Amino acid sequence: MLHYALRRIAGSIPTLLILISASFFIMRLAPGGPFDQEQTLSREVRANLDKVYGLDQPITVQYGRYLRALSHGDFGPSYKQRDFSVTELIAQGLPVSATLGGSALLLALGLGIPLGMVAAIRRQTSVDVAITSLVVLGLALPGFVTGPLLALLFGVYLQWLPAGGWEAGAPRYFLLPAVTLAVPLAAYVARLTRASALEVFRANFIRTATARGLGLRRILWGHALRPILLPVVSYIGPAAAFVVTGSLVVETVFGLPGTGRYLVQGAINRDYPLIMGMVIVYGTLVLLLNLITDLVYGWLDPRVRHE
Numbered sequence: 001m002l003h004y005a006l007r008r009i010a011g012s013i014p015t016l017l018i019l020i021s022a023s024f025f026i027m028r029l030a031p032g033g034p035f036d037q038e039q040t041l042s043r044e045v046r047a048n049l050d051k052v053y054g055l056d057q058p059i060t061v062q063y064g065r066y067l068r069a070l071s072h073g074d075f076g077p078s079y080k081q082r083d084f085s086v087t088e089l090i091a092q093g094l095p096v097s098a099t100l101g102g103s104a105l106l107l108a109l110g111l112g113i114p115l116g117m118v119a120a121i122r123r124q125t126s127v128d129v130a131i132t133s134l135v136v137l138g139l140a141l142p143g144f145v146t147g148p149l150l151a152l153l154f155g156v157y158l159q160w161l162p163a164g165g166w167e168a169g170a171p172r173y174f175l176l177p178a179v180t181l182a183v184p185l186a187a188y189v190a191r192l193t194r195a196s197a198l199e200v201f202r203a204n205f206i207r208t209a210t211a212r213g214l215g216l217r218r219i220l221w222g223h224a225l226r227p228i229l230l231p232v233v234s235y236i237g238p239a240a241a242f243v244v245t246g247s248l249v250v251e252t253v254f255g256l257p258g259t260g261r262y263l264v265q266g267a268i269n270r271d272y273p274l275i276m277g278m279v280i281v282y283g284t285l286v287l288l289l290n291l292i293t294d295l296v297y298g299w300l301d302p303r304v305r306h307e
Contacts (some may be wrong), residue, residue: 116193138187
């Protein structure tokens with residue numbers, strides 16, 4: 001398992017390098033620049049800014065300088081927020097985004113797996129129909145619809161939770177954003193769990209266990225749970241990518257000071273280092289969670305370890 005993990009980590013380095021290179025050249029070759037919106041700048045001042053930040057050099061030289069700085073852990077300065085470096089901005093927003101994404105992912109698994117199991121055990125009953133209807137509704141509603149509805153209901157009308165904003169050390173500010181981000185994930189996990197459970201329940205080894213007189217709880221925990229969870233574990237990688245992209249909308253809706261707002265602001269302002277820093281952080285997180293997913297999959301299915 002250790003050798004497998006090391007091979008996957010080594011294989012992730014070229015993937016991350018391709019992501020960095022593609023993002024760098026796409027941004028640089030797109031029309032416009034980071035200082036185009038500042039119409040009051042004279043031509044001389046504009047030229048000096050380009051020289052200070054190295055934008056007057058050929059794109060290949062800029063690329064080499066960026067990789068050299070990145071190898072030392074330097075993401076560079078922000079072009080628009082000149083009082084902060086990109087590393088400082090990431091350090092400010094990443095804990096908020098990581099807490100939100102981790103909470104949403106755990107909440108989705110904690111809700112989706114039991115709902116899918118109950119729907120499979122009570123298949124073709126009113127319970128199954130009710131859970132399936134909730135799953136379809138959760139998949140159909142996007143975050144920019146679910147978030148304002150939850151904020152309006154629980155934050156404005158009932159006043160149980162804050163409708164937006166942020167206060168350090170107050171978990172109640174995370175609840176509505178985490179639920180908003182977790183709803184479609186939980187719905188998809190529930191659908192995967194139900195389909196996988198129905199397939200496993202029809203397997204020969206489950207029929208053999210039932211014929212031996214084992215109870216449902218013992219069959220479920222002792223024989224069926226691991227194979228049922230295999231598709232769910234495989235989905236954690238794509239779910240991590242969904243959490244990354246969905247957090248951009250959720251953080252904007254609820255006004256959270258996470259990294260999502262920096263990516264949006266950087267894209268609007270053409271702040272090259274800030275965008276690159278966010279892309280690298282998000283890409284690394286997705287690759288890391290995919291690695292964890294593969295390791296958990298190998299633990300659940302011994303045949304993967306043998307291969």
